[in-house]
Every structure is written in structure tokens, then in C-alpha cells.
Amino acid sequence: MQPPVALSALRRAVMALEPGIASAAGRPFETGRPDLDAWLGGGLARGVLHEVHAGHARHPAAATGFGLGVALRAAGGRPLVWVRQDPVEARVGGLYGDGLAAFGLDPSRLVVVRARDPTGALRAVDEAARCSGLGAALVEMGGAPGILDLKASRRLTLSARASGVTLVMIRLDASACPSAATTRWSVAAVTSSPVEAKAPGRPAFAATLLRHRAGRPSRTWHLEWDRDSLRFSSPVAEPAAAAPLPRAVVSVPVGGAGPAEAGRRRAG
Amino acid sequence: MAQVGGALRLAAVGREAMALGLRPGQTLADARARIPHLVVEDHDPAADAALLHRMAGACDRWTPLVALDPPDGLILDVTGCAHLVGGEAELRAQSLRRFRHAGFSVCATIAGTPDAARALARFGRAGTVPPGGEAEAVRALPVAALGLEQDTRAALALAGLKRLGDLAGLPSRPLAARFGEEPGRRLRRVQGLEDRRITPLRPRPACWADEVFADPVAHRPAIAAALQRLAGRVADRLEAEGRGGRAFEASFFRSDGAVRRIGIRTGRPQRDPDTILRLLRERLDALADPLDPGFGFDRVRLAVAAAEPLEPRQPRLDGEADHEDAVSDLVDRLVARLGAARVLRFVAADTHDPLRSSRLVPAAEPGASSAPWPVPEPSEPPARPLHLFDPPQAVEALAEVPDGPPLRFRWQGVLHTIVHAEGPERIAPEWWRDPDAPTRDYYRVEDAQGGRFWLYRAGLYDRETGPPRWYLHGLFA
Numbered sequence: 001m002q003p004p005v006a007l008s009a010l011r012r013a014v015m016a017l018e019p020g021i022a023s024a025a026g027r028p029f030e031t032g033r034p035d036l037d038a039w040l041g042g043g044l045a046r047g048v049l050h051e052v053h054a055g056h057a058r059h060p061a062a063a064t065g066f067g068l069g070v071a072l073r074a075a076g077g078r079p080l081v082w083v084r085q086d087p088v089e090a091r092v093g094g095l096y097g098d099g100l101a102a103f104g105l106d107p108s109r110l111v112v113v114r115a116r117d118p119t120g121a122l123r124a125v126d127e128a129a130r131c132s133g134l135g136a137a138l139v140e141m142g143g144a145p146g147i148l149d150l151k152a153s154r155r156l157t158l159s160a161r162a163s164g165v166t167l168v169m170i171r172l173d174a175s176a177c178p179s180a181a182t183t184r185w186s187v188a189a190v191t192s193s194p195v196e197a198k199a200p201g202r203p204a205f206a207a208t209l210l211r212h213r214a215g216r217p218s219r220t221w222h223l224e225w226d227r228d229s230l231r232f233s234s235p236v237a238e239p240a241a242a243a244p245l246p247r248a249v250v251s252v253p254v255g256g257a258g259p260a261e262a263g264r265r266r267a268g
Numbered sequence: 269m270a271q272v273g274g275a276l277r278l279a280a281v282g283r284e285a286m287a288l289g290l291r292p293g294q295t296l297a298d299a300r301a302r303i304p305h306l307v308v309e310d311h312d313p314a315a316d317a318a319l320l321h322r323m324a325g326a327c328d329r330w331t332p333l334v335a336l337d338p339p340d341g342l343i344l345d346v347t348g349c350a351h352l353v354g355g356e357a358e359l360r361a362q363s364l365r366r367f368r369h370a371g372f373s374v375c376a377t378i379a380g381t382p383d384a385a386r387a388l389a390r391f392g393r394a395g396t397v398p399p400g401g402e403a404e405a406v407r408a409l410p411v412a413a414l415g416l417e418q419d420t421r422a423a424l425a426l427a428g429l430k431r432l433g434d435l436a437g438l439p440s441r442p443l444a445a446r447f448g449e450e451p452g453r454r455l456r457r458v459q460g461l462e463d464r465r466i467t468p469l470r471p472r473p474a475c476w477a478d479e480v481f482a483d484p485v486a487h488r489p490a491i492a493a494a495l496q497r498l499a500g501r502v503a504d505r506l507e508a509e510g511r512g513g514r515a516f517e518a519s520f521f522r523s524d525g526a527v528r529r530i531g532i533r534t535g536r537p538q539r540d541p542d543t544i545l546r547l548l549r550e551r552l553d554a555l556a557d558p559l560d561p562g563f564g565f566d567r568v569r570l571a572v573a574a575a576e577p578l579e580p581r582q583p584r585l586d587g588e589a590d591h592e593d594a595v596s597d598l599v600d601r602l603v604a605r606l607g608a609a610r611v612l613r614f615v616a617a618d619t620h621d622p623l624r625s626s627r628l629v630p631a632a633e634p635g636a637s638s639a640p641w642p643v644p645e646p647s648e649p650p651a652r653p654l655h656l657f658d659p660p661q662a663v664e665a666l667a668e669v670p671d672g673p674p675l676r677f678r679w680q681g682v683l684h685t686i687v688h689a690e691g692p693e694r695i696a697p698e699w700w701r702d703p704d705a706p707t708r709d710y711y712r713v714e715d716a717q718g719g720r721f722w723l724y725r726a727g728l729y730d731r732e733t734g735p736p737r738w739y740l741h742g743l744f745a
Contacts, residue, residue, distance in 0.1 A: 058682060059719040061655055065745020068654070079595050093655035096742060097614040097626025101641040102650035103745060107614035108638060111595070111631050113602055114610045127601055133594025189718030191687060195649060199690030200714035202649045203745040225745065228646050 029074050029166075032231025036221050041214065044183060046074055047164040049157045051181040055188030055206070057173045060092050062189035065103070065203045067138055067168040069225050069232060072105055074166035075135025080105070081128040083113045083121050083139040088172065091142060103203070104227040118145035122152055129159035129167055136166040144177060153179040176210065184211040190222060193236040202226065204235055279311040283373060313339070323367070324469050326525040329567050330359060332473055335382075335466035341390070343382045343466050350378075352478075356396050370525055379405070382466050383457035387413035387432075402460030407433035414454040420447055432458065474513070476571035477501040484523040484564025491520075491561070491568065495548060498570035499541035512537025512578030518548055520559060521567040528559060532604050535596040535632055537578035543597065544570075550604040603632045616641050621698055622741065623658060651693075651712070653722045653742030663723070665738035670729040673711045677723065679740050684715035692725075706736075712744070720744035 028043035037043045044050060050070060054063035071080055082095065097107040113128075115121035121139055128137040141148060153169075157180045160167045169181070176184065186208045192201035203225040209218050223232045276296040285306070290299050299306055316339060324334045324342055330353065333345035350356040356378045367374045379385035379397040387406055388397065391413040397405045406413065409432045411424050424447060429435050432455065435443070440452050456462040479494040495518060506512055514537055520528045532547045552559060602611045612628040618639040619625050644650065665677035673689035691711030699705075706727035714720045722742035727734060 056717065056719075059717065061653075061720070061743035061745050062718070064654060068745070078591060081598070093657040093743060094628075095614075096622075096653060096656035097616060098622070098642055098652040099650065099654040099656065099742065099744075100614070102644045102652045103654060104644075107616070107626065107641060110614060111599060111602075112612045112614070112628055113606065114612065115606065116610075120606065124602055124606065127605070128598060131594050131598040133591035134598070189720070191714060191716070191718045192649070192720070194688045194714075197690070198688050200649060200688040200712055200720050200744070203720070204718065206718075227644060227650065 030231075031070070031073060031223075032226070032229070033221070033223060033233055036223070036232070039209075039219065040183075040212070040216060044070065044074070044166075046166050047161050048182040049153055049160060049167040049169060049180065051169050051171060051179060051184040053171045053176070053184065053186045053210070054173060055186045055208070059189040060172045062203075062205050063170050063172070063187045064092070064140070065225060066185065066187040066205045066207055066223075067170045068100075068103060068105065069203075071136035071138050071166065071168045072230055073232075074168075077109075078135030079109045079111065079133065080135055081111045081113060081125075081131075081137040083115060083125045083128065083137065085115050085117060085121050085140065085142070087117075088140045088142045089114070092140075092172070102227070103225070104230050119147050122147060122156075125167065125169075126156055126159055129156055129165050130163050131165065132163040134163075134165045136168060138168045138170065140170045140172060142172045144175070148177075148179075150178045150180060153181060156180075157182070181211070182213045183209065186210050192224070201236075278308075316340070321469070322526075323372075325527040326366070326521070327363070328470075328519065328527060328569075329521045330363065332470070332476065332571070333466065333468040334470070335468050337386060341386065343386060345382070345466055345468070346378065360396055366525065380460040381457055381463050383454065383464070384460045387415075387458045397460075400460070402458070403436065406458050407431065407436065409458075411435065414451060414458060416451060416454065420451060423447060424451065471573070473517070473571035473573050474511070474575035475502065475505045475509070476569055477505070479568045481564075481566050481568075484561075484566045486561035486564040491559075491565065492549075494568045495570065496541070496545055498568065499544045499548075502570050502572060503539045503541040503544070506539040506572065506575065506578070509575075510577060510579065511575040512539045513544070513572040513575050514538075515573040516544055516548070517571045517573050519569040519571065520561075520565045521569070522562050523564055523566045524562055526562070530555075530559075531573070532600075533608075533632065534600045536593065537576045538600075539578060543600075547600055547604045550601055554605045599631050603630075608632050614638070619698070620695060622652070622656065622695065649712075650744060653720075653744045655743040656722075657741055660724070660739035660741040663738050663740045665723065665725075667725070667738070671709055671725075673713060674723060674725075674738065677721075677738060677740075679721075684717075684719060684721070686713045687716050688714040695724075710741070 028045050030037045030043040052063045052067040052070070054060045056062070084095070095112060100107045100110065113124045115124050118141060121141070125137055125139040128134060156167055188206045190204050190206045192204040195201050205223050206220055207223055208220040209216060222235050224235045226233045278290060278292050278294050278296065278299055280292055281290045285303070288303055290303065296308065320336060320338065320340065320342070324336060327334045327342055327344055331344050331346050331349040335343045337343050346356070346359060350359045353359045353362055360376050360378055364374060364376055375389055377385045377389040377395060377397065379388055380399055380402050384397065384402040384406060387409055391409045392406065411421060411430060411432065413432060435451065435455055436459065444452050453462070457464060477498045479498055485491060485494070513534070515531065515533045517529055517531045522528070530548065530551050532551050534547070538544060599611055608630045611631045613631040615627050615629050616639040617625055617627060661679065663677045663679045665674040667674040671692050673691050674686055676683060676685045678684070689711055692709035695708045695710060697705035697707065708724040708726055709728070710722060710724045712720070713723055720743070721740055722744065723738060724741055725736045725738050727736040729736065
């Protein structure tokens with residue numbers, strides 16, 4: 001038996017065990033920007049945990065906006081749950097219904113849960129992750145609470161996988177710590193493409209893929225949120241648009257049995 | 269001891285004092301003259317009332333219909349309940365035993381109407397009156413047993429009517445002509461000829477199920493198993509009635525008389541035993557002071573406090589209704605765990621004041637209809653921020669006068685240099701709420717790092733008083 005065959009068979013076996021890569025949770029959802037979706041192998045996985053880190057502690061709202069965009073893409077037309085905590089609320093302010101509507105989320109689709117502390121927030125989001133009627137659940141975490149360990153995130157992933165609810169965890173100021181998240185992003189604010197009279201434009205982000213469970217290499221995209229079509233798009237004038245992709249990208253079929261094993265590595 | 273009129277009088281006396289000849293209502297001076305070493309305490313009516321309430325809660329074990337008869341009585345409607353403990357005599361004996369065991373001096377009477385039982389318990393010989401025997405049993409009671417006003421009582425006494433038997437022999441019409449309708453009506457009630465409803469302390473549940481233990485149970489799994497059986501029984505009953513519960517209450521009766529009640533509410537009628545159990549468990553887990561079995565619970569009850577019609581439904585083929593139900597159930601579970609004030613939904617208000625245009629209301633409560641949400645202009649950037657500070661945060665800002673956008677501002681010690689700005693959007697205060705509030709000029713700004721902020725200047729140059737101050741009101745994504 002050839003060692004590479006054995007290796008790829010082993011990889012496939014591990015893939016099938018990994019939550020978030022196997023197709024149990026259904027088709028992935030597209031972010032809306034073709035080159036990003038191609039890079040991710042068709043989009044982001046549904047029914048798993050995605051982590052969004054704030055690139056700048058001073059601009060936490062960029063991570064929130066990106067996370068909300070991901071959740072909206074994942075949810076389709078279904079309801080959302082947003083779990084908040086009192087300390088976070090004091091720091092970044094309360095959610096604003098008019099602002100959610102201006103971002104493209106009908107506020108009547110949203111259930112807001114206000115937990116006292118990280119423990120309560122985790123339990124609430126775990127409860128939400130088991131409700132198959134939901135489209136997505138968001139949770140914000142400030143700092144690095146001890147309760148949020150590998151076990152907790154694995155638990156969330158398992159709950160989400162069974163129900164198909166996509167979880168988005170927004171880490172406001174945490175350094176990366178081990179977690180079972182399928183993707184981890186670092187999102188910083190960037191200046192938008194101004195509209196007429198130098199007015200600030202659409203929400204713009206520099207989103208860096210820090211970790212991907214299927215081993216996609218790290219890369220940064222400049223994205224804008226297009227509220228009218230509810231998708232991420234390329235900015236009108238993007239500095240990184242001219243740069244070619246670092247290498248040819250082969251899209252991986254869901255389930256992991258693709259010819260792309262050579263380009264795959266474990267990251268994180 | 270309590271102050272009555274100008275004198276200090278005894279409000280209540282203990283058993284030993286009673287034996288020494290003291291009676292409630294005596295002046296303190298008289299009592300002291302007889303017993304120089306008398307120990308007195310201030311009368312605390314609120315504590316008495318609270319104790320009576322607790323006793324009423326303990327009586328819940330025999331019947332859900334318990335009414336207060338202040339200051340020191342309880343009336344229980346035991347219709348249809350007595351056979352559960354082995355008959356009326358046994359019920360009476362059991363209740364007396366329980367309260368005497370706890371150190372109370374009590375007497376109890378079971379009779380056909382609440383008034384008869386009350387009159388006999390307070391003024392006559394206690395016991396169980398056989399059905400129809402009330403008129404005979406109350407003959408010897410004094411007229412005071414009717415509970416009439418002082419002047420009517422005095423008038424009856426003047427006429428030589430001292431016993432209920434004297435009154436019972438009189439024709440009712442002349443009696444009513446002379447003393448009013450009231451004595452006649454009270455008499456009929458006390459004689460058991462006319463019934464009245466008691467007003468129970470707690471509303472009668474739609475249905476309930478009890479589990480009684482021969483020996484008190486303190487073991488958690490045993491309690492959980494009892495709850496499970498109760499949920500099944502309640503669910504069967506609800507299903508037979510075609511109803512579902514909107515509010516459930518589990519009562520845990522401790523063997524020492526204390527009662528602990530745990531309530532849950534649901535967003536839609538429910539009768540699935542697993543759902544009910546799960547909500548109860550959430551609630552029990554989230555209790556700040558956990559259920560303390562003490563020496564054990566001897567009875568557990570699950571009551572449906574509110575029920576609504578619930579028809580069996582055919583699941584829809586597209587599964588849409590199931591999604592709604594699933595979310596409604598999720599809200600119930602979160603409410604059971606976190607409390608109704610922490611599970612919220614947005615409601616829009618028809619106002620231009622940013623602080624009032626969107627509100628969070630408890631998601632579990634119906635009503636509070638929402639105004640339509642503002643429809644964003646196509647292809648325009650968001651005009652309102654995702655996060656809003658309440659109250660707005662004061663910042664130092666440098667701006668052109670009179671109404672130019674800020675050039676830079678300092679928030680939490682960090683200087684932000686603005687590269688893009690839009691404004692002002694002038695939002696006048698609602699003068700009918702706060703006539704002195706200054707006008708606000710809002711600006712949407714973006715700093716060199718890409719942070720997008722919603723700032724406003726409170727007050728207009730020259731037109732409103734004082735130098736204008738700047739505030740950060742929200743953060744855009």
C-alpha cells in the first residue's frame with residue numbers, strides 16, 4: 001500500500017469525524033463575493049461556530065458588523081438570536097433597532113437575550129444552538145473568560161451541527177485561544193469608499209482569515225457590506241483587488257474527498 | 269400589646285397568660301396589676317398577616333381553595349377533596365395535628381357553608397357537622413356569631429334576642445322590617461340554608477395533579493421522577509379537555525409546613541410533558557436559592573394556573589409553522605432560565621427621537637405592536653448606527669462654527685481625526701416632553717482608521733445658550 005494513499009484515507013476519515021466539515025449541517029452559504037467563496041471552497045459552513053475577532057479594540061463595531069453580515073447570510077429569512085452581556089453593553093452600547101434595519105436586518109426577526117455574565121451568555125447561546133427554527137445566533141464576548149475553553153466551543157459546535165443553526169461568536173478583545181470554531185476571522189475597520197460630498201460610505205471591513213478547519217491558508221480581504229442585496233461585495237476602489245491570488249485554487253467538494261489534499265494543511 | 273384609643277391594651281395573650289386569667293382587650297395596667305412580671309411585646313399586625321398567609325399556603329395541600337378570614341382564621345373549601353385523605357373527620361384531625369404540632373392553638377369545624385363553619389369554629393363546639401345539621405348545631409350560638417355591625421347587635425340584644433335559636437324562631441319579615449335585611453341573610457347562611465362562594469387567596473387552577481409520599485422525600489432524583497409523573501398526568505388531562513397550559517406551577521410541600529412554589533409561563537399553549545418538564549428544570553436550575561427539601565417533601569403538586577384551547581394541529585408541509593413554534597419554545601426556555609426581563613424583542617415607536625424610536629420589550633409578552641421600521645434608501649450607506657450609547661458619551665471635539673462637521677474629536681483619551689463626514693442632520697427635541705432640551709445636529713463621520721461614528725452637537729451657536737457640547741451617540745459597523 002502506498003503511504004500517500006494511506007495518508008489521504010486517514011485524512012478523509014478524520015474529516016468525517018470533524019464537526020463542521022462533514023456535510024451533516026447542509027450546504028455551505030456564500031458570502032457573496034466570488035473570489036472569497038472560491039477561496040473558502042464554496043462558502044462558509046452552516047451549522048457550525050464561526051469566530052470573529054475584533055482587529056482593533058478601539059473599533060469593536062467592525063467585528064460586530066462583519067459577524068452580523070455572516071449571520072444574515074447564514075440565516076436566510078429565518079429568525080436570529082443575539083446574546084449580549086451587561087459588561088459588553090456598557091462598553092459598546094446597546095443594539096439599536098433603527099441601525100439594525102439600516103444594516104438590512106428586520107428587527108422583528110431578532111430575539112435579544114441579555115445575559116449577566118459570560119456563563120449565562122454561553123448557556124443561552126447553547127440553548128439557541130439547539131433550536132432548529134433559528135437561522136443563526138450571535139454572541140459577543142469581551143475579554144477571555146475562563147469558561148470559554150475548548151470544551152465549551154466544542155459543545156456549541158456539536159449543538160449547532162445537530163440543529164443547523166450557524167453560530168457567530170464575536171470576540172471583542174481576545175487573543176486567539178484554542179477553540180473548535182470552523183473559521184476564525186480578525187476584522188478591522190477600514191475607510192469606506194466615500195459617497196458624494198465625502199460622506200462615509202457603506203460598511204467596510206478588512207477581514208483576515210486566521211484559521212480554517214479545512215486548512216485554507218490565511219489571507220486578508222477588503223469587503224463592503226451591500227445592504228440592498230444582503231451580501232458582502234468588493235469595495236468600489238479596492239487596494240488589494242489588483243493583487244493576484246497567491247496560487248491556483250481548486251474548490252473542494254464538501255466532505256473533503258477532493259484532489260486538493262496537497263494544498264491543505266492544518267492551521268491554527 | 270397595642271395602643272387602642274388612649275390606652276395600651278393586650279392584643280393577644282399566650283396560653284400561660286390565658287390560664288392566669290388574662291384576656292385580649294384588657295388594659296396593660298390591669299394586666300400588670302394582676303401579674304406584675306408580665307412580659308409584653310409590641311403588636312405587629314403585619315407579621316400576623318404574613319403568618320396567616322403562610323398558614324394558608326400550608327393548607328394548600330388539602331384543597332386549592334383557601335380563603336383568609338382575618339385576623340386569625342382560614343376558610344377552606346374542601347368540597348370533593350376530603351376523600352383524598354380518608355374522609356372529613358380524618359381531614360380535620362390531620363389539619364389540627366399538623367398545626368398543633370407546629371405550636372399553634374387551633375380549632376376547626378367542617379360544615380356545609382363557610383359561614384356555618386366559621387360561626388361554629390369561633391363561638392361553638394368544634395367538630396364535623398353532618399350534612400343538613402347546621403341549623404340545629406348553631407341554635408345555641410350567641411348572636412355575635414353572625415358577625416353583624418355593633419349597633420345591630422346592640423339592637424338585637426335590647427330586644428332580648430341573645431341566641432341564634434331565638435332568632436331562628438321568628439318570622440323573617442318582621443325581623444327584616446325592624447333590623448334590616450342583614451341579620452336574616454346572615455342567619456340563613458349560618459344555618460346552611462344559603463351558600464356563598466369564598467374568595468380564594470390564589471385563583472383556582474385549571475387542573476392539577478398531586479403526588480403524595482408516605483415518607484418525606486429529599487432525594488433529588490425521586491423528586492424529579494415525581495415531577496415527571498405529574499407532568500404526564502397533567503398532560504393527559506389537558507389533552508382530554510382539548511386545552512393547553514400557558515402557566516404552570518409546581519408546589520413542593522415540606523413536611524414541616526413550608527411550601528415552595530415554582531412558576532413557569534409559556535408563549536403558546538403547551539401540553540407536551542417533556543416541554544413542561546424541561547422548562548421546570550430550567551427554572552429549578554436557575555433558582556438563586558435552590559429548593560431546600562429540609563427534612564423532605566411529603567407532597568408535590570403540578571398545577572396548570574392558566575389554560576387555553578389547544579387543538580391538535582397538522583404539521584404544515586413546508587415546516588414554516590414549526591419554525592415559529594420552535595422559536596417560541598426557545599423564548600420560553602430562555603425566559604425560564606434568565607427571567608422575562610432579559611429575553612427581548614424590538615418594537616419601533618413613531619418618533620424621530622433616536623433614544624425613543626426603538627425599544628426592547630420582553631419577548632414573552634404579547635401586545636406592544638410595533639410601528640413600521642424605517643425603510644432604508646436603496647444604495648445609501650446606513651444612516652443609523654448598529655450600537656447606540658444611552659446616555660450619549662461626552663467627547664471633546666473641534667469643529668467649524670457655526671455648524672460644520674467636527675474635524676477631530678477625543679473619546680476615551682484617543683484622538684480621532686476625521687476624514688469623511690456627513691451632516692448636519694438636525695433633530696429637534698420633542699418640546700412637549702422636555703421644553704429645555706437643546707437642538708441636536710447629528711453627523712455621520714469616519715476617522716482615518718476606518719472607525720465610523722455618530723456624533724452630535726447639543727445646541728446651536730448663538731441661538732441656544734452656552735457653548736455647544738459634543739456627544740458620541742453611536743457606532744456604525
